Amino acid sequence: MTGVDLSKPLQAEDVAKLRRALLDHLVVALPDQNMSLDDLERLTDALGGRDVTPFVKPLPDRPHVIRILKEPADKLNFANAWHTDLSYLPEPPSFTLLYCLEAPPVGGDTIWANQYMAFETLSAGLQENLLGLRAVHSAGSAYGTGGYLDGVKHLMSTPIEPSKDAYREQIHPAVIAHPETGRSALYLNSVYTARIAGWTHQESQGLLQHIYRHAVNENFTWRLRWAKGTLAIWDNRSTQHFAMNDYHGYRREMVRTSVKGARPERAIRIGEARPH
Numbered sequence: 001m002t003g004v005d006l007s008k009p010l011q012a013e014d015v016a017k018l019r020r021a022l023l024d025h026l027v028v029a030l031p032d033q034n035m036s037l038d039d040l041e042r043l044t045d046a047l048g049g050r051d052v053t054p055f056v057k058p059l060p061d062r063p064h065v066i067r068i069l070k071e072p073a074d075k076l077n078f079a080n081a082w083h084t085d086l087s088y089l090p091e092p093p094s095f096t097l098l099y100c101l102e103a104p105p106v107g108g109d110t111i112w113a114n115q116y117m118a119f120e121t122l123s124a125g126l127q128e129n130l131l132g133l134r135a136v137h138s139a140g141s142a143y144g145t146g147g148y149l150d151g152v153k154h155l156m157s158t159p160i161e162p163s164k165d166a167y168r169e170q171i172h173p174a175v176i177a178h179p180e181t182g183r184s185a186l187y188l189n190s191v192y193t194a195r196i197a198g199w200t201h202q203e204s205q206g207l208l209q210h211i212y213r214h215a216v217n218e219n220f221t222w223r224l225r226w227a228k229g230t231l232a233i234w235d236n237r238s239t240q241h242f243a244m245n246d247y248h249g250y251r252r253e254m255v256r257t258s259v260k261g262a263r264p265e266r267a268i269r270i271g272e273a274r275p276h
């Protein structure tokens with residue numbers, strides 16, 4: 001999207017246009033911006049209000065802004081696995097804003113996968129089964145004390161704060177109805193989905209591993225080549241994303257905010273009345 005200057009407050013009609021573009025395209029990139037942190041927070045507020053990002057230390061005096069940083073010597077980057085932001089919360093964020101302060105000369109792209117397409121391309125039989133399922137989400141295996149990131153946080157510059165609170169569990173429908181478009185989207189991701197509700201971990205794996213592979217099929221994806229001054233905004237109700245770690249020896253610095261969301265509602269079958 002071009003022709004928008006995000007260093008100035010947006011008019012209500014421009015915010016509405018941006019929101020429409022997000023609902024239609026799922027990810028919107030706005031290149032050549034010159035945003036301050038105040039500008040980023042103001043846009044976050046205009047889209048629905050700032051949310052906190054648990055388990056990552058925020059910037060000083062900016063409790064809603066995190067810095068995603070990879071230094072040239074770092075082995076690992078942040079978010080190098082397919083996921084939907086904060087799906088372990090009761091009310092996960094609707095949108096995420098990611099602004100590029102420094103891009104590596106090669107690599108460091110972000111890739112998004114369309115979860116409407118992921119659902120729509122499943123067989124009618126599997127769709128029907130998934131519409132009746134819920135899944136348990138937790139940040140434990142990633143951010144829990146003794147979890148994956150606790151073991152590798154010294155290899156990365158994004159400030160991870162592992163916690164025992166990350167092991168809390170939250171149940172969401174396996175297929176959600178997008179609250180603004182009404183479309184059905186798969187809502188299962190390999191980082192935060194722990195198991196199908198009511199199934200054991202082992203029983204869940206066959207189905208979940210199949211879904212994880214299918215959900216990020218290349219044909220459902222879009223990839224952004226970052227440059228300093230690009231802002232990307234994406235809809236977490238209809239996408240998963242993945243940050244490439246293919247720029248060893250270079251620096252990449254981003255700042256990120258999230259927009260408050262609502263409790264995901266289950267998608268309904270065609271002809272089924274929505275329960276009140």
Ligand code: SIN
Nearest residue numbers: 068078079109110243
């Ligand atoms: C994220 O998952 O928010 C980070 C994505 C990125 O750094 O490209």
